[in-house]
Amino acid sequence: MTDDSIYAKLLLQRDAVNKWMERCGVRFGIYKNGSFKEQIFPFDAIPRVISAADWQTLSRGLAQRVMALNAFLKDVYTKRSIIRDGIVPADFVFSSKGYLPQCEGIIPPADVFSHISGIDLVQADDGTWFVLEDNLRVPSGASYPLIARDLTRKVSPETFADASVLDNRDYASLLRRVLDDVNVSSGLEVVLTPGRYNSAFFEHSYLAEKAGVVLAFPDDIFVEDDLVYYKGLLNKKERVGVIYRRISDEFMDPMTFEKSSLLGIPNVFSAYRKGNVAIVNAFGNGVADDKGIYYFVPKMVKYYLGEEPILRNAPTYLPIFPDDYKYVIDNLPTLVIKDVAEAGGYGVMFGRDMSAERLDQVRAMIKADPRRWIAQEVINFIDLDIMDGDSTVKRKSDFRAFVLSGKNTEVWPSGLTRFTRDPKSFVVNSSQGGGFKDTWVLAK
Amino acid sequence: MKYLNLAISPAKADRLYWLGRYAERAILSLHLLRRYCNADIDADSHSPLETFATLMGVPTAALKSGNFVADYLYSTENLSSIASTLAAAKNNAMLERNDIKTEVLAYVELAVNTLEAAKANNAGVFELQPVSDYLMSFWGAVGEYVRSRAVRNILTIGRCVERLDVMIRFCYEPERIASVLETLESVDEAELALCDNQTIDYLRKMAAMPEASSEALSKLNSLFAA
Ligand SMILES: Nc1ncnc2c1ncn2[C@@H]1O[C@H](COP(=O)(O)OP(=O)(O)O)[C@@H](O)[C@H]1O
Ligand SMILES: [Mg+2]
Numbered sequence: 001m002t003d004d005s006i007y008a009k010l011l012l013q014r015d016a017v018n019k020w021m022e023r024c025g026v027r028f029g030i031y032k033n034g035s036f037k038e039q040i041f042p043f044d045a046i047p048r049v050i051s052a053a054d055w056q057t058l059s060r061g062l063a064q065r066v067m068a069l070n071a072f073l074k075d076v077y078t079k080r081s082i083i084r085d086g087i088v089p090a091d092f093v094f095s096s097k098g099y100l101p102q103c104e105g106i107i108p109p110a111d112v113f114s115h116i117s118g119i120d121l122v123q124a125d126d127g128t129w130f131v132l133e134d135n136l137r138v139p140s141g142a143s144y145p146l147i148a149r150d151l152t153r154k155v156s157p158e159t160f161a162d163a164s165v166l167d168n169r170d171y172a173s174l175l176r177r178v179l180d181d182v183n184v185s186s187g188l189e190v191v192l193t194p195g196r197y198n199s200a201f202f203e204h205s206y207l208a209e210k211a212g213v214v215l216a217f218p219d220d221i222f223v224e225d226d227l228v229y230y231k232g233l234l235n236k237k238e239r240v241g242v243i244y245r246r247i248s249d250e251f252m253d254p255m256t257f258e259k260s261s262l263l264g265i266p267n268v269f270s271a272y273r274k275g276n277v278a279i280v281n282a283f284g285n286g287v288a289d290d291k292g293i294y295y296f297v298p299k300m301v302k303y304y305l306g307e308e309p310i311l312r313n314a315p316t317y318l319p320i321f322p323d324d325y326k327y328v329i330d331n332l333p334t335l336v337i338k339d340v341a342e343a344g345g346y347g348v349m350f351g352r353d354m355s356a357e358r359l360d361q362v363r364a365m366i367k368a369d370p371r372r373w374i375a376q377e378v379i380n381f382i383d384l385d386i387m388d389g390d391s392t393v394k395r396k397s398d399f400r401a402f403v404l405s406g407k408n409t410e411v412w413p414s415g416l417t418r419f420t421r422d423p424k425s426f427v428v429n430s431s432q433g434g435g436f437k438d439t440w441v442l443a444k
Numbered sequence: 445m446k447y448l449n450l451a452i453s454p455a456k457a458d459r460l461y462w463l464g465r466y467a468e469r470a471i472l473s474l475h476l477l478r479r480y481c482n483a484d485i486d487a488d489s490h491s492p493l494e495t496f497a498t499l500m501g502v503p504t505a506a507l508k509s510g511n512f513v514a515d516y517l518y519s520t521e522n523l524s525s526i527a528s529t530l531a532a533a534k535n536n537a538m539l540e541r542n543d544i545k546t547e548v549l550a551y552v553e554l555a556v557n558t559l560e561a562a563k564a565n566n567a568g569v570f571e572l573q574p575v576s577d578y579l580m581s582f583w584g585a586v587g588e589y590v591r592s593r594a595v596r597n598i599l600t601i602g603r604c605v606e607r608l609d610v611m612i613r614f615c616y617e618p619e620r621i622a623s624v625l626e627t628l629e630s631v632d633e634a635e636l637a638l639c640d641n642q643t644i645d646y647l648r649k650m651a652a653m654p655e656a657s658s659e660a661l662s663k664l665n666s667l668f669a670a
Binding site: 022023024025188190191196201205206208209213214215216217219220230231232233238 | 455543549550
C-alpha cells in the first residue's frame with residue numbers, strides 16, 4: 001500500500017499503539033448473555049480528519065446548540081416561557097421520562113445544567129453534518145480519543161510533527177475548569193463511579209486521574225444535615241463541593257428516586273436542592289436529551305439566542321403531529337424509527353431491514369403510543385477507512401463531539417469517532433460491538 | 445495537595461493495602477518457588493516442593509500427580525496460585541488507577557499479560573523472570589509516580605506485612621525480619637497514624653512469636669476494613 005496520507009507514518013506503528021493500549025488497560029465492559037466481560041475497545045489507527053474550515057462551523061454550531069439547551073433546561077424547570085409561547089407543546093415536555101418534577105425551581109450553580117454534553121453527528125455524502133442526538137445526561141467516550149492521542153504521539157511523534165493537528169490532551173484540564181467553576185464552598189471534587197462493572201469504568205478512573213480529582217464509590221460519600229461529605233480514614237470527613245457523577249438520575253438518591261438503588265447516596269438530592277453541592281451533569285437533563293425534544297432544538301436556538309441555527313438536525317417526524325403521523329405510516333420502509341427513551345443503539349430500527357409483518361407491528365406500536373417514537377430520514381452518512389489486516393475497508397462511522405460548560409462554553413477540538421465493524425450496519429454504538437478512532441482537527 | 449491526602453476512604457485504604465500485599469506475595473512466591481524447584485533438581489523425591497507448599501500454606505493435592513508447579517503458577521481455580529494472586533492485585537490496582545497512576549498500574553497489567561502468555565506456552569517457573577521484573581518495576585514506579593504520601597505509605601504497609609508473613613513462615617534470619625520492621629517504623633510518620641504504635645506492636649509480636657502471627661495478621665487485615 002502506498003500511502004501519502006498525513007497519518008501514513010502512524011499506521012506503520014499501529015501494533016505498537018495497540019500494545020500500549022493493552023498496557024494501559026484501555027478497556028470497555030459489555031454484558032453478553034447476562035455475564036460481564038471486559039475487552040480491549042477496538043482502536044483503529046486511521047483518524048477521522050476534520051478540516052479547519054469544517055471545524056470552525058462545527059464548533060460554533062455545537063457551542064450554540066449547547067447554550068440553547070442549557071437555556072431550555074433552566075426555562076422548563078422555572079418560568080416555562082418556551083411552553084407559554086407555544087414553541088414546545090406542554091404535554092410533550094411533561095410526558096418526557098426525563099422530566100423530573102422534583103427539579104422544578106432549582107437553578108444549579110453558575111446556571112449550568114449540562115456541563116458535559118456529548119453531541120452525536122454524522123456527515124452525509126455531500127459533506128453536510130447532521131446532529132443525530134444530544135446526550136446531556138452522562139455522555140461517555142472522551143477518555144478514549146484522549147488516551148489514544150497520548151499513545152499515538154508516543155509511538156509516532158514524527159506524524160504529529162508533520163501534520164498540524166490541534167492538541168486534544170487538554171480535555172482533563174477543561175473538565176477540571178468546569179468542576180472548579182461550579183464547585184460549592186471550595187469542597188472536594190469527586191468523580192462518582194458506580195464501580196468496576198460499569199461499561200465505562202476505565203473512563204471514570206482515567207478522567208479522575210487526569211483531572212486530579214478523587215474517584216469515589218457510592219459508599220465513600222454520605223450526606224449529613226444537607227451537606228455532602230467524603231468518608232475519610234479514622235472517621236475524618238471532608239466536605240464535597242462537586243460530584244461529577246457517572247450514575248443516572250434515577251439511581252442517584254433512593255430517598256428521592258428509585259428506592260431500591262444501592263448505588264445512590266441517600267439525601268444527596270436534598271443537598272443539591274439547597275445549593276450545597278454541584279451535580280455534574282445536573283438532575284433532570286433527560287428532558288432535553290429526549291429524542292422527541294431533539295426535534296425542537298433548532299427552534300430553541302432561535303428562541304433563546306435569537307440566532308439562526310448553524311447545525312442541522314436530521315429530518316425528523318413526530319407522530320404526535322397528524323401530518324407527520326401520516327407520513328411516517330406511509331413511508332415506514334425508508335425511515336429510521338427510534339424509541340425516545342432508549343440509548344446505546346438499542347431502540348434504533350431501520351424500516352428497510354424489517355419484514356412486512358414487522359413493519360405492521362411497528363405501525364401498530366406508533367399508533368398506540370405516538371409520543372414514544374420519532375422517525376427520521378436515513379442519512380446516508382459517509383464511510384471511513386478502517387484498517388483490516390494490511391488493507392483498508394469502508395465502514396459507517398459517527399462522531400461524538402464534547403462541549404464543556406462552566407462559566408464559559410467550550411468545544412473540545414477532538415471527539416470520539418465510533419465505527420461499526422459490521423459492513424451492513426449503520427449502528428456504531430460501542431455496546432453493539434463497534435470500535436473507535438481518534439478525531440483530528442486540523443489547525444489550518 | 446492537602447485534601448488528596450485526606451481523601452482516602454476506608455475502602456480505598458483496604459484496596460491499597462491488599463494491592464501491596466498481593467503484589468509482594470507474587471514476587472516472593474515466584475522467588476521461593478524458583479529456589480525450591482532448584483533444590484528439587486537434586487532431590488530424589490518431591491520433598492523440597494512439599495516443604496515449599498507446607499511453609500507457604502498452599503494446597504498440596506497436585507504434588508502427587510506431579511502437577512504442582514503448573515497448578516501453582518497458572519490455575520485460576522486454585523486461589524493461592526500466582527495467577528489468582530496477580531488477578532487479585534490487578535483487581536485492586538484497577539480500582540485505584542487515579543491514585544497510583546496509569547504508569548504504575550501498567551506494570552501490574554504487564555505482569556498479568558506476561559503470565560497469561562506464559563500459561564499459553566506452558567512455560568516453566570524459570571521462564572517467568574519477566575513477571576518478577578515487572579512486579580519489581582511496579583514497586584519502583586510506586587516510589588516514582590505516586591504523589592500522595594498516604595497512598596505510598598498504605599501500599600508499603602501491605603508490602604511489609606506480606607514480607608513479614610512470608611519471612612516468618614520460611615524462617616528467615618532475625619536481622620532480615622528486623623529490617624522490614626524498620627521500614628515499617630519509618631512509615632509511621634504518616635499524618636494518618638495508620639501505622640500507629642498498636643500496629644507496630646502487632647508486627648513485633650508476629651516477628652518474635654511466629655505462632656502468634658495468624659492472630660496478628662487478621663488484626664492487621666482488619667485495620668482498614670473498619
Ligand atoms: N437518521 C439516521 N440515519 C442513519 N443512521 C442513523 C440515523 N439515526 C441513527 N443512526 C445510527 O444509529 C446510531 C444510534 O442512534 P442515536 O440516535 O444516536 O441513538 P442512541 O441513543 O441509541 O445512540 C447512530 O449513532 C447512527 O449510527
Ligand atoms: Mg447515540
